[in-house]
Amino acid sequence: MLILNNNDVANLLSLEEVIATVEAALIANEQNSCLVPKRMHIDWGENTFLSMPSFSNDYFGTKLVSVVPGNREQQLAVTNGAMLLNDAHTGFPLAMMNAAKLTALRTGALGTIGIRYMTPPDVDSIGLIGAGVQGIQQAVFACAVRPVTKIYCLQRSQTGMDAFVTALREQFPAVTVIPCKDADTILQHTNVIIAASRSATPVLPDDPRWLENKHFISIGSYKPDMQELPDQVFRLSGKLAIDSVFAKKETGDIINPLMKGILREEDVFTIGKLLTDEVKIDVNVTTAYKSAGMALFDLFMARALYEKASAANIGTAVSF
DSSP: OEEEOHHHHHHHSOHHHHHHHHHHHHHHHHTTOSBOOOOEEEEETTEEEEEEEEEOSSEEEEEEEEEOGGGGGGTOOSEEEEEEEEETTTOOEEEEEEHHHHHHHHHHHHHHHHHHHHSOTTOOEEEEEOOSHHHHHHHHHHHHHSOOOEEEEEOSOHHHHHHHHHHHHTTOTTOEEEEESSHHHHHHHOSEEEEOOOOSSOSSOOOHHHHTTOEEEEOSOOSTTOOOSOHHHHHHHSOEEESOGGGGGTOHHHHHHHHTTSSOGGGEEETHHHHTTSOOOOTTSOEEEEOOOOHHHHHHHHHHHHHHHHHHTOSEEOOO
């Protein structure tokens, strides 16, 4: 069995390869060519534990992840876990890899797919609420698909902002990061806003004057009682792209607009339909996209990582 650690997972695939891998998973989901059971989601106090299986013709995989917010107090990663990849024909385990890094990469790609297909091609700035691990990935991947020169980022702490700037400059040194004290400032300066927080309440003002003709991506909320985007975003957009149908029951950014009648069921569509041309949207008006994640994205990432690592003789082979 092949073991891929944090550095292996981080460096095996280029940004474009990661995006292409996640796009392939979105298309496979639209074509119903894979099996994705509902994931097991367990809340234990403030902590969350996830078991996420998925199956394709040649591989199946299971991601086991913990989300422990209290880890921040000990300077430990909030999200941790392992991804197991198996041969679908024999059932034998093929690889075990760092799930936190895999998740960070595929989630970064999922956010930027929203930018690629739901914003104008000349976008040169983005706004970011949440500058943690996932915020860094959202910024990096956004710079890979748009000519971004400025990122307006909500500053919670100087230490966090310094870490964000350092990580971004490793890949995009020419991009300027502008710390902002509030969301209003971000909305004044850019039309593309990414929410990558764990906030239970909206991180933007619920005022259409600030929100009209802008583009919103929610990547952080992951529970029914969490909603990052205000109701006016959904009223203005009239439609909502999501990354999987499972998300309809998992996150407040989808549950609440439907429950309140702001959106109808037919107004909510999977973003894979933009890739297959089943749905078309106007990228010059307000758009909204919510990503909650799905095991299929992890399976496609694990397959791509395993095949590239095997071909390049990267990783540690162990007897199992």
